[in-house]
Amino acid sequence: MLKILKYSFYDLMRSRWSYVYFGFYLILGFVLLFLNNNVSKAVITLMNVIIILVPLIGTIFGVMYYYNSKEFTGLLLAQPLKRSTIFLGQYFGVALSLSMSLVIGLGIPFVAYGIFMSDAIWDFGLLLLTGAFLTFIFTALSFNIGLRNENRIKGFGYAILLWLFMAVIYDGILLMSLMIFADYPLDTFSLTASMFNPIDLSRILILLKLDISALMGYTGALFQKFFGTSLGIFLSISVLALWVLIPVWLIRRVARKKDF
Amino acid sequence: MIEIKDLHKKFGKNEVLSGVNLSVDRGKIIAVLGPNGSGKTTLIKSILGMVVPNKGEILLDGKSVLGKWKYRESIDYLPQIANFPHNLTVKELIRMIKDLRKQKNVDDNALIKLFKLEPFLGKKLGNLSGGTKQKVNILLTFMFESPLIILDEPTSGLDPISLIRLKELIYSEKEKGKTILITSHIMSFVEEVSEEIVFLLEGKIYFKGSIAELKDKTGQPDFEHAIASILTQSYA
Numbered sequence: 069m070l071k072i073l074k075y076s077f078y079d080l081m082r083s084r085w086s087y088v089y090f091g092f093y094l095i096l097g098f099v100l101l102f103l104n105n106n107v108s109k110a111v112i113t114l115m116n117v118i119i120i121l122v123p124l125i126g127t128i129f130g131v132m133y134y135y136n137s138k139e140f141t142g143l144l145l146a147q148p149l150k151r152s153t154i155f156l157g158q159y160f161g162v163a164l165s166l167s168m169s170l171v172i173g174l175g176i177p178f179v180a181y182g183i184f185m186s187d188a189i190w191d192f193g194l195l196l197l198t199g200a201f202l203t204f205i206f207t208a209l210s211f212n213i214g215l216r217n218e219n220r221i222k223g224f225g226y227a228i229l230l231w232l233f234m235a236v237i238y239d240g241i242l243l244m245s246l247m248i249f250a251d252y253p254l255d256t257f258s259l260t261a262s263m264f265n266p267i268d269l270s271r272i273l274i275l276l277k278l279d280i281s282a283l284m285g286y287t288g289a290l291f292q293k294f295f296g297t298s299l300g301i302f303l304s305i306s307v308l309a310l311w312v313l314i315p316v317w318l319i320r321r322v323a324r325k326k327d328f
Numbered sequence: 329m330i331e332i333k334d335l336h337k338k339f340g341k342n343e344v345l346s347g348v349n350l351s352v353d354r355g356k357i358i359a360v361l362g363p364n365g366s367g368k369t370t371l372i373k374s375i376l377g378m379v380v381p382n383k384g385e386i387l388l389d390g391k392s393v394l395g396k397w398k399y400r401e402s403i404d405y406l407p408q409i410a411n412f413p414h415n416l417t418v419k420e421l422i423r424m425i426k427d428l429r430k431q432k433n434v435d436d437n438a439l440i441k442l443f444k445l446e447p448f449l450g451k452k453l454g455n456l457s458g459g460t461k462q463k464v465n466i467l468l469t470f471m472f473e474s475p476l477i478i479l480d481e482p483t484s485g486l487d488p489i490s491l492i493r494l495k496e497l498i499y500s501e502k503e504k505g506k507t508i509l510i511t512s513h514i515m516s517f518v519e520e521v522s523e524e525i526v527f528l529l530e531g532k533i534y535f536k537g538s539i540a541e542l543k544d545k546t547g548q549p550d551f552e553h554a555i556a557s558i559l560t561q562s563y564a
Contacts, residue, residue, distance in 0.1 A: 071427065071428060075424060079413065079415065079416075082415060083415075137413065138411075139411030139412055139413060139414075140412070140413040142378075142407065142411060143407075143411075143412065143413075143425075144428070145376075145377075145378050146376055146378065146400065146403075146405040146407065147400060147425070147428050147429060148397060148398055148399070148400040148401040148429065149397060149400075149428065150397045151397070325380060326380075327339070327373075327378070327379045327380055328373070328378045328379065
């Protein structure tokens with residue numbers, strides 16, 4: 069698997085888009101820091117950007133890479149390699165290079181600003197970790213979409229829909245149901261509902277760490293009340309890990325049965 | 329060498345292979361023929377494990393290959409449409425495939441010379457013409473020493489000189505005792521290189537034997553007409 073990972077990674081490192089993505093974070097980091105002049109505020113603003121943008125880039129890049137490397141995949145399938153090796157290698161190649169763009173792109177301005185001397189270092193670290201989680205989750209989901217759809221237009225459509233659903237529609241539905249069923253106890257429902265959306269979960273995770281109750285919203289406050297801060301953080305990280313593991317397992321499963 | 333038992337494959341409702349039984353002996357050149365959509369490529373891809381059959385068994389040297397991957401070390405495969413990653417150069421691709429297959433005894437230089445590929449080594453695969461891509465494809469297939477070679481439409485896009493080179497290459501590999509499986513629509517090419525033909529029709533093997541036997545069976549004086557007569561009979 070490491071060999072495939074290596075080649076996918078090299079391939080992506082040569083692609084223009086990785087640098088555009090990297091450059092974007094670099095500029096964003098510098099602009100936010102030097103306009104805000106406050107690391108904690110910059111972390112909050114970044115959270116709002118990362119939580120929406122990372123899933124979008126992860127899904128789009130994921131399907132794009134899957135469809136673009138179809139020829140390469142065909143070539144590899146005739147070689148003495150296990151199928152799961154091929155697809156997992158490609159997946160980790162994409163997810164790793166995207167995470168690296170994020171971590172290095174944001175890391176440079178923050179290090180330059182002096183993050184190591186500030187107390188916000190853990191907040192910032194958690195932000196990057198969440199960003200990496202979201203990249204791995206949404207790339208895995210998009211690989212699943214690619215593997216299940218031969219038609220790339222359809223695949224792209226589903227990928228965009230997935231992002232739109234998770235980033236926008238899900239919250240809308242949740243909010244509506246909270247309003248409609250306001251007369252009932254909704255604690256368990258909204259807690260469970262937030263587990264099923266990695267974007268919500270990431271937001272809660274970061275806000276728990278930052279401990280800003282004003283921004284936490286209903287589910288965030290519930291999370292804190294139910295689990296306390298440290299258990300809440302631990303729990304949300306574990307669920308995020310599950311969100312990576314299950315789609316990766318699904319990639320293996322679909323790849324094993326597919327005809328090429 | 330290859331033993332296929334009662335192979336079935338459906339794509340949705342479309343039944344492509346419906347009970348193929350075939351055994352191929354070591355050291356022979358065998359052509360798989362059939363009209364478009366008769367399941368030639370599906371049969372080959374099943375042997376390679378790229379298509380997962382619904383039913384049946386494929387044995388290579390007595391061992392089942394379904395769900396396995398290691399056995400592909402002993403197969404060299406030339407795909408029908410040479411699709412390569414666009415932003416790799418020819419040289420990088422060759423190095424990569426060598427690296428992935430971990431085979432030591434590789435003579436790519438002789439083949440590069442044979443097909444005059446030197447000027448293209450540093451070029452990106454996306455910028456090559458169809459014929460040149462096919463030459464690279466042939467190079468990647470023939471540079472390894474595997475006992476089984478599978479060629480899916482090897483002649484497509486080749487100029488006459490390269491075609492002659494390809495035939496020589498096939499003969500020399502046969503001399504080494506390799507088994508070669510070919511599909512092609514160019515009847516003259518098949519007649520020239522193959523010792524035995526297998527004719528697929530509607531997902532089953534309609535005929536297996538030598539070209540002379542086929543001519544006898546159909547009562548036609550030449551190979552091309554013999555094939556055509558099978559097809560007209562089946563369409564009628």
